[in-house]
Amino acid sequence: MKISKLLAAVFALMLILAACSSDDDAGDTATTEEAGGDGGGDDGGSTGGKLAAVQEAGKIVCGVNDGLPGFGVVDADGTYAGFDVDFCRAVAAGILGDSEAVEYKPLTADVRFTALQSGDIDVLIRNTTWTATRDGQEGAQFLYTTFYDGQGMMVPASTGFTTLEDLADANICVLSGTTTELNLTSVFGARGIPFTGVVFEDNAQLQPAYEAGQCQGWTSDASQLAAFKSSIEGAGGDEQFIMAEIISKEPLGPVVSDGDTEWAQAVEWSVMATVQAWEFGLDSGNIGSYSGDNPNILNFIGSDNFDPGLGLPSDFAVQVVTQVGNYKEIFDAHIPAIGLSLEGSPNNIWTEGGLMYVPPYR
Amino acid sequence: MTTETKEPQRGEVARPPFYRDVRVIRVVGQVLAVLVVIGILYWLVNNLITNMNRLGISTSFDFLFGPTNTAIPFCDNCWVIPYQFRFDPRSPVWHMVIVGIKNTFLAAFFGVILATIVGLLIGISRLSDNWLIARLATVYVEFFRNIPPLVIIIFFGAAVFTNGPFPIFSESWEIKVPGTTNNLLIISNDKWGIPGFTQLSDLVVFFIVIAIGLIGAIWIWRRRTKNFDRTGQPHHRVLWSMGVLLVALVAAYFISGQPFEMSWPAISENRRRIDGGFIANWGWISVTVALGLYTASHIGEIIRGSILAVPHGQSEAANAVALSAGQRYRYVVLPQAMRIALPPTINQYLNLVKNTSLGTAVGYAEITALTKTSVGNGRPAFQSFIIVMGVYLVFSLTISLILNVVNRRMQLVAR
Numbered sequence: 036m037k038i039s040k041l042l043a044a045v046f047a048l049m050l051i052l053a054a055c056s057s058d059d060d061a062g063d064t065a066t067t068e069e070a071g072g073d074g075g076g077d078d079g080g081s082t083g084g085k086l087a088a089v090q091e092a093g094k095i096v097c098g099v100n101d102g103l104p105g106f107g108v109v110d111a112d113g114t115y116a117g118f119d120v121d122f123c124r125a126v127a128a129g130i131l132g133d134s135e136a137v138e139y140k141p142l143t144a145d146v147r148f149t150a151l152q153s154g155d156i157d158v159l160i161r162n163t164t165w166t167a168t169r170d171g172q173e174g175a176q177f178l179y180t181t182f183y184d185g186q187g188m189m190v191p192a193s194t195g196f197t198t199l200e201d202l203a204d205a206n207i208c209v210l211s212g213t214t215t216e217l218n219l220t221s222v223f224g225a226r227g228i229p230f231t232g233v234v235f236e237d238n239a240q241l242q243p244a245y246e247a248g249q250c251q252g253w254t255s256d257a258s259q260l261a262a263f264k265s266s267i268e269g270a271g272g273d274e275q276f277i278m279a280e281i282i283s284k285e286p287l288g289p290v291v292s293d294g295d296t297e298w299a300q301a302v303e304w305s306v307m308a309t310v311q312a313w314e315f316g317l318d319s320g321n322i323g324s325y326s327g328d329n330p331n332i333l334n335f336i337g338s339d340n341f342d343p344g345l346g347l348p349s350d351f352a353v354q355v356v357t358q359v360g361n362y363k364e365i366f367d368a369h370i371p372a373i374g375l376s377l378e379g380s381p382n383n384i385w386t387e388g389g390l391m392y393v394p395p396y397r
Numbered sequence: 398m399t400t401e402t403k404e405p406q407r408g409e410v411a412r413p414p415f416y417r418d419v420r421v422i423r424v425v426g427q428v429l430a431v432l433v434v435i436g437i438l439y440w441l442v443n444n445l446i447t448n449m450n451r452l453g454i455s456t457s458f459d460f461l462f463g464p465t466n467t468a469i470p471f472c473d474n475c476w477v478i479p480y481q482f483r484f485d486p487r488s489p490v491w492h493m494v495i496v497g498i499k500n501t502f503l504a505a506f507f508g509v510i511l512a513t514i515v516g517l518l519i520g521i522s523r524l525s526d527n528w529l530i531a532r533l534a535t536v537y538v539e540f541f542r543n544i545p546p547l548v549i550i551i552f553f554g555a556a557v558f559t560n561g562p563f564p565i566f567s568e569s570w571e572i573k574v575p576g577t578t579n580n581l582l583i584i585s586n587d588k589w590g591i592p593g594f595t596q597l598s599d600l601v602v603f604f605i606v607i608a609i610g611l612i613g614a615i616w617i618w619r620r621r622t623k624n625f626d627r628t629g630q631p632h633h634r635v636l637w638s639m640g641v642l643l644v645a646l647v648a649a650y651f652i653s654g655q656p657f658e659m660s661w662p663a664i665s666e667n668r669r670r671i672d673g674g675f676i677a678n679w680g681w682i683s684v685t686v687a688l689g690l691y692t693a694s695h696i697g698e699i700i701r702g703s704i705l706a707v708p709h710g711q712s713e714a715a716n717a718v719a720l721s722a723g724q725r726y727r728y729v730v731l732p733q734a735m736r737i738a739l740p741p742t743i744n745q746y747l748n749l750v751k752n753t754s755l756g757t758a759v760g761y762a763e764i765t766a767l768t769k770t771s772v773g774n775g776r777p778a779f780q781s782f783i784i785v786m787g788v789y790l791v792f793s794l795t796i797s798l799i800l801n802v803v804n805r806r807m808q809l810v811a812r
Binding site: 152168172213214216217220221224233234243244247250 | 451453455471558560670766774775778
């Protein structure tokens with residue numbers, strides 16, 4: 036399905052309906068502009084062959100967030116950086132051998148799945164929570180969870196609120212089109228706490244409203260709240276408090292379009308290579324010079340041309356880790372800066388009590 | 398009488414062969430055009446559905462009957478279809494759609510009223526002989542019509558509410574009705590409370606009496622007009638019909654057993670909620686006022702142009718029969734200007750309705766914003782937006798229809 040066709044269909048429908056009335060000018064609705072504006076080519080549906088198509092195109096189109104500190108932001112000089120962005124780079128390094136062969140598409144929460152379905156993007160790595168409905172109805176396939184998050188609640192420290200019950204009848208700021216909104220409603224509903232959700236489309240509008248006291252609480256993934264807490268306090272704003280209570284599970288990871296197993300495997304193993312490298316104790320500094328004789332590691336770095344048939348180059352893991360880093364390096368580069376640590380979190384490696392556990396590479 | 402003659406008989410037209418007959422060509426051409434359009438449409442829709450099926454994406458509208466699962470801002474137990482359903486997160490999705498339509502309507506309706514009033518004032522002011530008034534009106538027009546409405550909405554929301562002069566809700570200003578403890582106005586930076594009505598019992602009888610009153614008002618209007626046409630006595634038809642309506646309103650209130658009462662807004666004990674009254678949230682105020690002011694700049698220009706389009710001779714003629722400036726406008730210039738102004742003004746109203754979809758920028762829960770939320774929560778995007786488009790189409794066509802009827806009547810009068 037191509038989005039341009041979809042829009043064209045809709046536009047044609049509008050025209051026909053409009054033609055039924057004498058004096059209507061439905062022709063100048065926003066739909067027109069959309070139909071005209073997005074005639075750009077895409078690589079078609081996703082019945083298969085995405086891997087070959089990407090290899091031929093020489094780049095991966097990655098849907099990201101461009102306004103979430105720690106996960107995806109645009110620098111002053113226009114380059115993308117962040118935890119999610121690094122996994123885009125890891126996928127490009129694994130599949131194409133070049134971590135810079137990525138075209139970033141910044142997406143808002145409510146268009147991300149449409150972009151994926153239409154083939155506008157090859158992979159979506161944009162703090163997207165894996166849920167049953169999304170898996171079942173969005174034509175999306177969720178891959179290895181790169182970040183285990185949970186929804187929290189932030190309030191100004193001066194209010195002294197410590198539990199959700201303190202927020203009875205309060206306005207609570209939340210982003211539209213996110214699972215956070217669903218969790219908010221169901222948790223508050225289940226506990227019988229009345230509230231008013233104030234819904235914004237992006238954080239650029241939400242944050243000033245929160246700081247002006249239009250909302251008494253701000254709910255989002257705990258990682259995001261930590262990021263905004265540090266940015267508000269860093270800018271000299273009021274001290275913020277994030278409640279200890281986590282009200283939901285939010286596993287975040289890469290998403291691809293349903294129905295192309297080959298492509299999904301290639302993306303997933305590229306991502307998982309970062310964790311495997313961490314488990315092996317390999318990082319961007321030493322993976323190229325590994326001289327041991329652990330057969331698993333030798334397979335992993337492809338030194339004996341080991342090929343499990345994933346459609347990836349045999350040295351893909353080396354490319355991923357040298358160009359981007361292992362999971363811990365990626366985490367350390369972006370996440371501690373927003374106030375979250377690896378120790379004690381579910382994002383630690385399984386050998387140290389975390390949930391980062393990948394199938395063996397053999 | 399010979400039949401071989403090629404000369405046409407008198408009164409008889411030579412028929413060209415059918416492929417050159419303009420009547421046949423026209424019909425065939427139109428049929429072909431319709432067939433081509435239907436064919437393209439079928440092809441596109443079929444393509445779409447095939448592709449959606451291939452991707453395993455549902456093409457049905459059943460999701461409308463599943464639970465919404467999210468709360469709607471400022472809509473805790475608000476009405477869905479008047480007084481039949483109340484919205485809560487377990488309500489089906491189509492209730493959410495109705496609430497969205499209601500919110501879109503609220504912004505569009507009051508926006509249109511504001512735009513019309515301000516636009517009329519601006520349009521007339523631009524032609525004022527008073528230098529200051531004319532210049533101020535010009536500045537107003539040039540300012541608003543050269544800025545995209547989205548920017549105006551965001552700026553308005555930020556300047557008036559988010560970073561504006563009003564206090565946070567727990568410290569909101571309460572303006573009392575003098576001598577009582579009732580609040581006339583509650584002002585804060587996220588919601589305002591004004592007096593409203595609470596419904597106490599069924600409104601069917603009430604509306605029936607109002608309807609009767611409306612029929613009566615139309616009847617008296619016609620009667621006064623007829624009387625005026627016959628005798629030339631002043632008709633005062635507006636006064637008369639308004640009087641009838643007012644009487645009907647009062648009568649309806651008592652006949653139906655006082656079905657509603659005044660409700661004063663009050664701040665709840667925990668100072669976070671307004672109880673009673675009518676609650677206006679900042680998103681709605683921002684969208685309505687910003688779009689009203691923006692559209693007013695366009696309507697002002699339409700009014701100005703229309704007044705200028707009335708031939709100068711009309712004003713001179715009015716002067717010649719010694720009409721005052723006010724009378725000249727009221728009886729000669731404006732009635733003719735209105736006829737010219739109406740069609741482009743309809744366009745502005747339609748634009749305003751469509752622009753309410755920008756309300757999501759200030760957190761206003763109109764139909765587009767709610768649909769985006771719903772799509773983000775796993776509801777199918779294509780079907781959801783088909784519904785949204787249908788809603789805007791119905792809104793726009795209704796406005797077009799009503800105003801086209803008005804337009805036709807006004808044009809008939811002028812001949």
